[in-house]
Amino acid sequence: MSSEAVLDIGGTTDAWLQSLVTESSAIDPNQENEPEIPRVPSEFRWMTENSDCYDPLVVSIGPYHHGKENLQEMEKLKAKMAGQFVSDRRQDADEMYSKVKELVSDARECYAEESTRQFYDEEFAQMMFLDGCFILEVIFNKLQKQKLTKDEVTSVTRDLFLLENQLPFQVLIPLMRIYLTSGHYSAVERRTSSSKQSWSSERIDRELVKTMEEFFKTIHEIPLHRESCWEKISNFLKSLRSKDTDTVSELDFYHHLLDFFYFKFVYGEGQHQRESRSNREITSWYRYYSVNELKNVGISFAPSNTSVFVDVNFKNTSLGGAIRIPPLNIEDSTKSLLLNLAAYETCAGWSGKCTSYLCFIRSLIDKPEDVKELRWKGILRTTIGTDDQIANIFKEMTTNLAPNPSAYRDVKNYVESYFRSTIHRFIFQNKSRISEAVVKYSFIYGIAVSAIQAYLSETKQRPDYGICSCSNATLLHH
Template sequence: MNTSRHTTIIVELSQASEKLDVIYSNILNKIHRFPSSLRSLDDGDYIVPRMVAIGPYHHGLQDLEDMEEIKKAATYHFCRDSGQPPEAVYEKVLAVAEDARSCYTDGGSVGALADFATMMFRDGCFLLQIMLWLLQDDGSAGRGAPSFTCRFNSMAALRDLFLLENQIPWVVMETLMACRPDVFRVVLREFIVYMGKFFQLHTDTDIGAKTLDLELDGGYKQPHLLALLHFHQSGGLSTSKELQLRGLETLPPVVTSAMDLAEIGVKLTPSRSVEFKDMALTKGPLFPVLSMPPLFLSELTACWLVNMAAFEATTAFPLGATTGEYTVSSYLTLLSMLMDRVEDVHELRAKRLIQSDFTNDRTLAFFKGGLTSYAYVNDRYIGILRQLADHKHKRWAWIAIHKFVYRYHKTIVTVLSIISVLIGIFHALLSINKP
């Protein structure tokens, strides 16, 4: 090989390495497309907005054009309430528009930079203003909101705000919140905590607030609004240093359903925490207890869960292992493992681990429809599987006794009742025959 050819190859390899370094060093700041591995789940429910497009990926959809006028009106109210003229606020967004456009993996170049900045300006103002209005009346167009807000369905709007492909970069949000920092720091915190309540039927207002405050102080830099909700629901950054991808190692053979766990004596119980990271298998007197955060499954939360799992999938190797980004996928995978039959869903409902607007059949279909087939899982999930396998190996004698009693307890009770009656009759006969 001649010297010039050798030099060319070295330069090409070096450039490729530098290019990948740039890509991966910034992967968590990107706004990604919905991953292809999960697109088989979508039947129009999880990817495309139904009411409002945020950012460039779905900008200009004809069905969503009506909301553009509401965005303009919301922008007017945002600027008026901030005490700054719209052109001054726009100039601030324009100053960060180039950085914002670089956050989109594709589709970010919508016309000229000024046109892109205008979209960011309106979408960002709309997002912040709509949070303010929604909080004023506990989740619907608030008492302080103008009358035109009745034109949109608040639940449909909330669904769209947390779609992976419907996000704007945080640099835009920070720029706009700086217009009223004291107001929107509180609004953002309360809004995310309130959104977290949709995953539970009963939650304390302050649950997760401390963790979220730490995040807002700079413990973790979210790329967009969906990432902030993900951070809040996951319970903050994981201390896990180990990433597990299904297939990279042989997982221990374990029981695979709620009914099977009941047979071997493992008690299922909802944890007191609502953060998805708080799932654990703990020792009991004879048998272990598997605790998991309870989940309320609805059209809204199902959509958000899929998009949070998609967000995790887009931040895979190499950074995911050190950022704790697989909490939601691990939680959903463990729940999916517990469901093989409709009877398992019924058992999980009885244990209050799942409550749902869905039927048992639809709940089972959601979890078994491919959601966790390609999911990354963390070492917390792997640890639970290993503990279950260890329990089956070490406590096999107690398990055999418990399984027999569990399967035939009705028959055992019936036989014991018959024996008790016969003993009573026998004693009665003996007392009659006594002189």
């Protein structure tokens, strides 16, 4: 709605109301709220503590940050890497660039409209091509050959997972497919000896998915997942079944690199169905308890073995219960990655799995001692900062975030039941007295047991002495 309709209050009421109706009718109800690659919402950028988490440090991808002065050094490297590629495989490069030019109109629609107006089609195609070549070099581990410091390589990886720094997969995937079948990717040679020219499109995409997943292993925020024997058998059987079925290309499902990461490690692998924008489910109100409060009523914490790092669950144990949380590495780029995932799902209008995860972990951390307990249990693996600083990072990340009230409902129900339980509440309120009583009566019990054992030992020995006396008396009598 335009500001003129709202501010034009000098006329008659009927005219003002009519202007409101006119403005609202001009809005297309079928218009999408956000492009596939949206801008970071303003409410995320308002927080000064997190203001450095959304802009690239060394490299720009796409139009949003293109041309910034502090990113020009990497633009030179992009041109150098693309030039090397063109000189090595000119025919393949021509095919790739022609493909990009065909997709210019579709690629423009993936970004906010005002960000692409300044580029002519040829300029936009060149930007897409250079950025695509650069991402290919990073994914296929060729960036290591460039003269970059370790910190610069880390910053590049961090920048590739910013919401405003994405390249549409509809541009990148065709480049990757041509790249793979042209013989550039030597890693495939090590996995198979068959001719790449005879591969089906599904097989090519499976190889690309493997390559992407190998690249994701360099993102240290992903928990290490060790498959059990049963999981290996199950996954093997799934792979056999997948060979016999024709499925839609998996790569075509994703919008961009951050989207791929989200569906693999936040939404859950195999959950290839996008949520629709809908009102969040309203559930009961839950109280929040810190790690040490839960520990005091018999609830422990343990790392779980899953590749989805937001997968939190509750498991009953013989002594109480355990909240199982996948391990999370806290590094320099962790805050940026998690906030960009949260911003992305906010733009998409999804249920907010990453947002709810951050808020849940924040609810467990009241003091540095809570961080210490999670570290000791192997859930938080930190390489930066003190326990107090880690607690502050989660506090900063969750400022102004609104979790889905139905998220982790089962876990919250279990936790709440422990605190509503009379027995657990009594133990929680009288923990020190119970401990003293246990020590006291254990001491008394120990003394009593020792006395009984001494008495029984004495009574067992007395009959033996009696028999000996009688025998001696009989011998003397005779």
